[in-house]
Amino acid sequence: MDRLPIAVVERETGLSKDTLRVWERRYGFPSPERDAAGDRAYRAEDLHALRLLRRLTDAGHRPAKIVGLSAEQLETLARSGQASAPADGPAVAADAALILLQHWDFTGLRDHLAQRLAQAGLVGFVCDHLAPLTIAVGEAWARGDIGVAQEHLFTEVVTRLLRAHLQQLPGGRRGGAAVLFATLPGEQHALGLLMAECLVTVAGGYAAISLGTEVPMQELVKASEAHCCKIVALSFSQACSSAFVSEGVRTLRALLPPTVALWIGGRGAATLKRAVDGVTVFSDLGQLQVALDAVNASASGS
Amino acid sequence: MDRLPIAVVERETGLSKDTLRVWERRYGFPSPERDAAGDRAYRAEDLHALRLLRRLTDAGHRPAKIVGLSAEQLETLARSGQASAPADGPAVAADAALILLQHWDFTGLRDHLAQRLAQAGLVGFVCDHLAPLTIAVGEAWARGDIGVAQEHLFTEVVTRLLRAHLQQLPGGRRGGAAVLFATLPGEQHALGLLMAECLVTVAGGYAAISLGTEVPMQELVKASEAHCCKIVALSFSQACSSAFVSEGVRTLRALLPPTVALWIGGRGAATLKRAVDGVTVFSDLGQLQVALDAVNASASGS
DNA sequence: TCAAGTATTTGTCTAGGACAAAATGGATAG
DNA sequence: CTATCCATTTTGTCCTAGACAAATACTTGA
Helix, strand or coil, X not given: CCXXXXXXXXXXXXXXXXXXXXXXXXXXXXXXXXXXXXXXXXXXXXXXXXXXXXXXXXXXXXXXXXXXXXXXXXXXXXXHCCCCCCCCCCCCCCCHHHHHHHCCCHHHHHHHHHHHHHHHHHHHHHHHHHHXXXXXXXXXXXXXXXXXXXXXXXXXXXXHHHHHHHHHCCCCCCXXXXXXXXXXXXXXXXXXXXXXXXXXXXXXXXXXXXXXXXXXXXXHHHHHHHCCCXXXXXXXXXXXXXXXXXXXXXXXXXXXXXXXXXXXXXXXXXXXXXXXXXXXXXXXXHHHHHHHHHHHHHHHHC | XXXXXXHHHHHXXXXXXXXXXXXXXXXXXXXXXXXXXXXXXXXXXXXXXXXXXXXXXXXXXXXXXXXXXXXXXXXXXXXXXCCCCCCCCCCCCCCHHHHHHHCCCHHHHHHHXXXXXHHHHHHHHHHHHHHXXXXXXXXXXXXXXXXXXXXXXXXXXXXXXXXHHHHHXXXXXXXXXXXXXXXXXXXXXXXXXXXXXXXXXXXXXCEEEECCCCCCHHHHHHHHXXXXXXXXXXXCCCCCCHHHHHHHHHHHHHHCCCCCEEEEECCCHHHCCCCCXXXXXXXXXXXXXXXXXXXXXXXXXX
């Protein structure tokens, strides 16, 4: 039959087995059948509802209020809007790219973004177009307008575009100072990292080295030593719990030698409550750009 | 203190909480202290040993024999070689790229691979150089010669190189038939996917669309419908358990319409015991190349 | 209207038992 | 000497049900 074991549901929805079991105990949903061995066997429709629930709880809804509602009610709720989201204001509105993505127009999206990149230049494109667009894509996903696969497709198209342009820039390792880009295990979103890498590479003062996503902390430390890095840069997406961010940053800070700076950015980084010694928080890419300009100015001045 | 909670150990080592607890119960290792709340608090050194244990069990060692050994003993064991590995024979030996990677020589590796790519051509490079090299890198990791971060670095360098070359090829969507590339949730290795994508794109018969790693199955189905895909191609790395592969392939096959072919490849795909109806297994890239040549030949012949 | 204190919610952790699938070892047949 | 089959052990995952700390919501007082 098409019944799914709990491990698959965990992977596909991102909800931990513990959470699935405790929701069942507390709210009576989902209430999967049991297979011959007494193990939970979820139906495919429950999987859909659980994905919606994940989105809504991430957006600030409380499980007690929504776990158990029908799929239609959940979809209405998702579409009805940002719940407790901070109402970002400046009408990012219907970006043309978002429309293309909704229609799965792969090549159209690629060409559209390439054109905007050509017009705005790499830095302008990243800061003024891509950063808000990435947020808009995340919100469209939360709203249910696009699926995970479309988000992946977006990531793929953007990655290719930026990589192709990065390739043409000089490696930029005159000073010898290097910035190491990575995310910690548990964080899979790589776009923020890539955008930051673009800015740093264009600024030219540093050599940018990307280790990609989910790098264990001790490996990060080893890598920073091997490359004589001056800076380690981490990215945290909105999906990160504040506990995850806080714990990760503190632990890594303790592991890294004090001579190495730790930069963090992304929407998840903003959730860091108290400042941590030796950690610089960039709440948006503009701040990073300003900081890089400052470094460049002082370098050319001296 | 620098004591780590079980959730962090799970993320950093890839060993599930259940496994960590049951090892402690059965073998007495690791035996973490407890914090004020009675929760396990692991030491950093245990984390190192656990990572070694993960490598060794993946390589075929049995937990009962090795859990509890000292870190030195584990390292000796890892270095001493392939345990039950199938002794691949044709002396992949010390590839120059591997040496560069061991020395963290990022730019050297990039230039070296670019040179080999230029000499062998894209297809030759992928089939004859990159595929064995990728395996060699995996083995070097299992042996402990390189770390996760270096493996990530390798992935990063190769990805950039291949992407840069893919960009220059025609999109190739004359027939309209498209191949969708992805991995299932739980599989993070994207290199196999990218290599296959290279071959398909060069062959030119299909439009290649990559959704990247960890795409939920239902999203894959939606994407294949939206793109009118004829083929969905999945990659499974060696690290995949055979249960994961088998379950994943069967479930997805059931979800996809019968008109869509399902291709699977990678070292994990070979662990599939029985053939599944409507699923084509490519046990190496050479086979894929042969199949693509055949399609091309029959297309130009008719 | 805002700050401080109290109550509820929520995800994660714990323990120890159970079981099916996989791996191993041994016996038997070709 | 090698292959096939069966019994035994190993091993990862799943189970229940209780506990608790951190985060969130609510209430009270200035």
